[in-house]
Amino acid sequence: MKNEVTLQKHNPNVPDIPNKLIKPAKRKSLVIQRRFWNRVIDHTGPLECIYTRKKLEPASFAVEHFIPSAFVSHDLIWNLIPADPSFNSRKNDRLPHIEDYFEGYYGLQKTAIGIMAENHPADPLMEEYLSIFLKSDALQLTEQDLRQRFLENIQPLLTIASNNGIEYLRKID
Numbered sequence: 001m002k003n004e005v006t007l008q009k010h011n012p013n014v015p016d017i018p019n020k021l022i023k024p025a026k027r028k029s030l031v032i033q034r035r036f037w038n039r040v041i042d043h044t045g046p047l048e049c050i051y052t053r054k055k056l057e058p059a060s061f062a063v064e065h066f067i068p069s070a071f072v073s074h075d076l077i078w079n080l081i082p083a084d085p086s087f088n089s090r091k092n093d094r095l096p097h098i099e100d101y102f103e104g105y106y107g108l109q110k111t112a113i114g115i116m117a118e119n120h121p122a123d124p125l126m127e128e129y130l131s132i133f134l135k136s137d138a139l140q141l142t143e144q145d146l147r148q149r150f151l152e153n154i155q156p157l158l159t160i161a162s163n164n165g166i167e168y169l170r171k172i173d
Helices: 002-010 017-021 031-044 085-091 098-119 124-131 143-163
Strands: 062-065 080-083
Touching: 031 062, 031 080, 031 098, 031 124, 062 085, 080 085, 080 098, 098 124, 098 143
Parallel strands: none
Antiparallel strands: 062 080
């Protein structure tokens, strides 16, 4: 354990090094995160997959890691979005191009925050946004500031993941 702590200390830009060295035998279920997105869809109606533009109904979406879970090693809601299941399985552990997919990702997250803060503010998953903004800020931030907070959170992770050998989606995917 001491070696893992030292390794993490000297590599602060690579999240969760110990769990990357020794992967869990089985990945955790995303049932709770699916319930979160189902609540959002219950309020909005079908959402659109940012990758395929297909309509996503409560029973017809996969919970997708925007930044691959192989890199971040977590299932925090700010990194999860609903997506077309067939695309999600093809995306695998590849990175989305920020210029192609950030606006769609941000739009889904902004919608979810608004709906959940208003209708389900005590949902424990709302706490997972605290690394991006204070809970009290969620509805007070301007559109520009909220977008900027997400961009400042996502952009460095994409860059670091790419620098660590994680490939981007091909443009034709």
